[in-house]
Amino acid sequence: MLKVALASIFICLASLVSPLTQADIKSYEFAEPEMAQRFVDLTTVLRCPKCQNQNLADSDSIIAKDLRGQVQTLINAGQTNQQITDFMVQRYGEFILYDPPLNKSTLVLWLAPIGMVLIGLWALWFFGRKTHTQGAMLTPSEQHKLDQLLADNQTPSRD
Amino acid sequence: MSATTKRLLLLLPTLIAFALGIFLYQGIGQDPNKLESSLIGQPLPEFNAETLVSPSRIVTQADMLGQPALVNVWATWCPTCRAEHEFLVSIAEQDNVRIYGVNYHDQRTAAQQWLKDLGDPYIFSVFDPKGALGINLGVVGAPETYLIDADGVVVDKLTGELNERTWPPLRTKYLSLLQETN
Numbered sequence: 001m002l003k004v005a006l007a008s009i010f011i012c013l014a015s016l017v018s019p020l021t022q023a024d025i026k027s028y029e030f031a032e033p034e035m036a037q038r039f040v041d042l043t044t045v046l047r048c049p050k051c052q053n054q055n056l057a058d059s060d061s062i063i064a065k066d067l068r069g070q071v072q073t074l075i076n077a078g079q080t081n082q083q084i085t086d087f088m089v090q091r092y093g094e095f096i097l098y099d100p101p102l103n104k105s106t107l108v109l110w111l112a113p114i115g116m117v118l119i120g121l122w123a124l125w126f127f128g129r130k131t132h133t134q135g136a137m138l139t140p141s142e143q144h145k146l147d148q149l150l151a152d153n154q155t156p157s158r159d
Numbered sequence: 160m161s162a163t164t165k166r167l168l169l170l171l172p173t174l175i176a177f178a179l180g181i182f183l184y185q186g187i188g189q190d191p192n193k194l195e196s197s198l199i200g201q202p203l204p205e206f207n208a209e210t211l212v213s214p215s216r217i218v219t220q221a222d223m224l225g226q227p228a229l230v231n232v233w234a235t236w237c238p239t240c241r242a243e244h245e246f247l248v249s250i251a252e253q254d255n256v257r258i259y260g261v262n263y264h265d266q267r268t269a270a271q272q273w274l275k276d277l278g279d280p281y282i283f284s285v286f287d288p289k290g291a292l293g294i295n296l297g298v299v300g301a302p303e304t305y306l307i308d309a310d311g312v313v314v315d316k317l318t319g320e321l322n323e324r325t326w327p328p329l330r331t332k333y334l335s336l337l338q339e340t341n
Contacts, residue, residue, distance in 0.1 A: 070294055
């Protein structure tokens with residue numbers, strides 16, 4: 001019973017994240033079933049220029065609907081994914097790609113995360129090393145003193 | 160490594176955070192809708208469409224050439240288009256600015272009525288009910304205004320309302336294009 005409940009919750013959640021519901025895809029007709037899959041793929045990686053935080057599949061804006069129709073037309077006309085992507089970039093710029101290509105203007109975008117991780121690793125090493133050396137820096141007499149202090153502290157107080 | 164260097168190194172995270180802060184601060188206030196148009200420097204896309212006013216009249220991009228002009232994308236469902244319309248009429252009538260319209264995703268009767276009621280600043284408006292020309296122009300939403308030169312090459316693009324504040328920089332470019340042409 002619990003398993004069924006969990007499974008149905010999971011299916012509901014999964015349907016929330018899937019970009020196009022089955023009914024939506026069916027309203028776009030394609031010559032071959034393989035084309036419908038390409039349509040889903042393309043509208044997922046192409047960004048809506050109006051709403052910006054949604055892809056073409058998710059957005060209900062006029063321009064997203066138009067561009068979905070355009071993707072459908074181009075797929076049915078026999079164009080490859082690359083040709084369709086080029087078509088969009090030519091008109092809307094690289095902004096329309098959710099997966100931006102590595103070039104001069106996106107260099108920071110691509111390299112910053114790697115840089116952050118490197119800085120983090122360096123910090124871990126640097127500060128980690130420091131703690132160890134501090135521990136080992138006690139001279140034998142200092143160590144003796146410390147041991148005595150600790151031992152004193154452990155004797156029960158007379159109060 | 161000396162003690163001073165070590166202490167200075169402790170400042171490093173603060174410095175990085177500070178630099179990041181400055182970098183991100185610069186992004187605040189930038190309009191995310193302001194996308195550079197890929198069409199700038201490119202000729203107008205080819206089209207073949209009816210005009211809004213008379214369905215029997217077919218126009219192409221060639222009908223927009225010869226003089227520098229504005230190409231204004233508008234629709235009756237767009238409140239900002241309504242807001243800028245009076246301004247378009249005024250620059251068309253008083254300054255003789257050549258303006259072509261692209262009636263975008265609209266209904267013909269409603270759009271014709273709008274021009275009757277509010278005045279028609281356009282030499283003609285291309286009727287683009289399905290947004291086909293819109294896609295080729297890279298239109299994101301109405302209103303958008305393109306400045307084209309006499310050869311139909313797109314020189315500049317304004318996303319949003321054309322008004323007393325946004326027109327002057329475009330006007331300067333328009334006037335210099337006009338001077339080159341004549």
